[in-house]
Amino acid sequence: MDSSFLLSCALDIGEQMLISGAEIYRVEDCIKRICSSYGVKRIDVFTITSSIIATLEDNEHRNITQTRRISSYKTDLTKLDKLNQLSREMCTKKPDLEVVHEKIKAIKNSKRYPLWFECITYGAIAGAFTVFFGGSFADAGVSAIIGVVLRLIVYLNGISKVNQVFSSLLSSFAMCFLAFLCVNNGFGESIDNIVIGNIMLLIPGVGLTNSLRDLISGDIMAGVLRLCEVILIALSIAAGYILSALVIGGAGI
Amino acid sequence: MNIIVKSIIQVLMGTIGSFGFSILYNIRGKKLILAGLGGLFSWSLCLVLQIWFESEVIRYFLSAAFVAVYAEALARIMKTPTTTFLVPAIIPHVPGGSLYYTMKFALNQQWYDFFSRAFYTVELALALAMGIIAISSLVKFIFAVINKLKKKSA
Structure with missing residues (x-):
């Protein structure tokens, strides 16, 4: 499995959640749960309002760190709800990461009221x-x-x-x-x-x-x-x- | 104008406000209805509490606690983040009027009124915060205990 891609997907979800108006706890918890359900050894996440930092250690003892910088927010509770469901789905069904990646893209472009x-x-x-x-x-x-x-x-x-x-x-x-x-x-x-x-x-x-x-x-x-x-x-x-x-x-x- | 008619109009307007903000936060479908109705219930409660409590601060605290219960319960039923129902329902309580008069006193350099208004605005905001914090912490505590017990019995 590609640990780097997994971390990237998890962080994308976390980033979009934070932008849409999630609390810090939800963002960190979601990233941790996703990574652990795909079987990584250890995951550390630190989130503040403008940044997410996560380090992942996989089974081959590789350490991977990625960050996301958040510069603007746009409260969108439907998007938050969809991201929440996607993360739950990832924890239970473990879908292929390519599929997840496509879904994140779709959620990113989901419509708002005109x-x-x-x-x-x-x-x-x-x-x-x-x-x-x-x-x-x-x-x-x-x-x-x-x-x-x-x-x-x-x-x-x-x-x-x-x-x-x-x-x-x-x-x-x-x-x-x-x-x-x-x-x-x-x-x-x-x-x-x-x-x-x-x-x-x-x-x-x-x-x-x-x-x-x-x-x-x-x-x-x-x-x-x-x-x-x-x-x-x-x-x-x-x-x-x-x-x-x-x-x-x-x-x- | 009769006080009851006045109250009904105020509740209706507060509800429009809650629905409006739910739309701005892009809530859709069934959740939109439930989020907007939260404003109706919470502001009605806040007005009814007037019968027993004269202090606005105490009424704000109690109805914020009600909003938190409403939001935490619905969030679990609808399987969605608590924020979806919490923010729209609290909207009629946002002390916009008090904040405005604070600004106005500052503009007119009525410093005595300014400080008493400013403190009052903060008091109202704190009452709302405490109401939400009390319930949310309690819910967290209860669910932590339940999960622990479930794990033990399993």
């Missing part, structure tokens, strides 16, 4: 939370339109590949700027409720939940790293809001 549908969803979420936090239905309408635009801004950020912190700042700035413009020109009554509805879209909920789950599982380092990221993003959302208020105030619109 952009226009995500735009509508952004609008619906923003509008719903505006009412949720006590806004009127008129405010919800304005909030929903800004939500749709916000998705497009996030999309542009995705294309330009700026880092997460800066992209949150940019999105928050643009969103608040639009909200101020709308309210100052007589569309919508309460700037507070419109911005709150849209802020819900920017808060990194998965990051926070996963950082907690990492901390409970004893992956302190990864948990703290994720927590720092969440706090940085929250601060950059605040910075975006304050900047846009200053710009609007300074321009006297």
Whole structure:
């Protein structure tokens, strides 16, 4: 058996899991289980939010180390579910590695909801939370339109590949700027409720939940790293809001 | 407006939020429905708890614990990672409003209000975290014990 190829497949699955929003424990456990079920002697995995390192010792006493560097995430819980099932299948049925490799490729390219549908969803979420936090239905309408635009801004950020912190700042700035413009020109009554509805879209909920789950599982380092990221993003959302208020105030619109 | 009508509207809006986020996280099919309904149940519970508990922090803790039970149970039934049900169901509890007012006080340089709001936001977030941590640790503990017993008897 090709140990190097086995490790590569296991790491590919782990990498995709981490990108899709898995906890550290799940990633490490999955890589370990896959390797042991294919009969390697020893496997050591170390994972943090941005990197996976694994060393495998096979039956001929060869040591193989491979790493994966993760630079961006995209939460996709269907993909995570499929990867989870693939790893279970590998542990029980031990399919041929070529087959596994093809399956990983297929999962990597599995479909998401189309952009226009995500735009509508952004609008619906923003509008719903505006009412949720006590806004009127008129405010919800304005909030929903800004939500749709916000998705497009996030999309542009995705294309330009700026880092997460800066992209949150940019999105928050643009969103608040639009909200101020709308309210100052007589569309919508309460700037507070419109911005709150849209802020819900920017808060990194998965990051926070996963950082907690990492901390409970004893992956302190990864948990703290994720927590720092969440706090940085929250601060950059605040910075975006304050900047846009200053710009609007300074321009006297 | 009648408080009951108000509550029903709020629950409905929270549910739309949960469904929306489930879609953004690309959950599909039966799991999408279950994930979205998690938001409906958890926020209804949080509102009903108002009858007994005045403190928002305690209510957040209890309904976060409920969400964790819901997510851990469904994850085992549907054979999928817990995150799938945990994150969408917790969404209506995310203290976005509190976070916003914290920012607003900072902007207006109302530092006294800023600090009390900031602490309150952190308190709410901690209540949610503690609710989830308590249940998840308990579940881990229980399953570890069960597995150990199974191995012994086998």
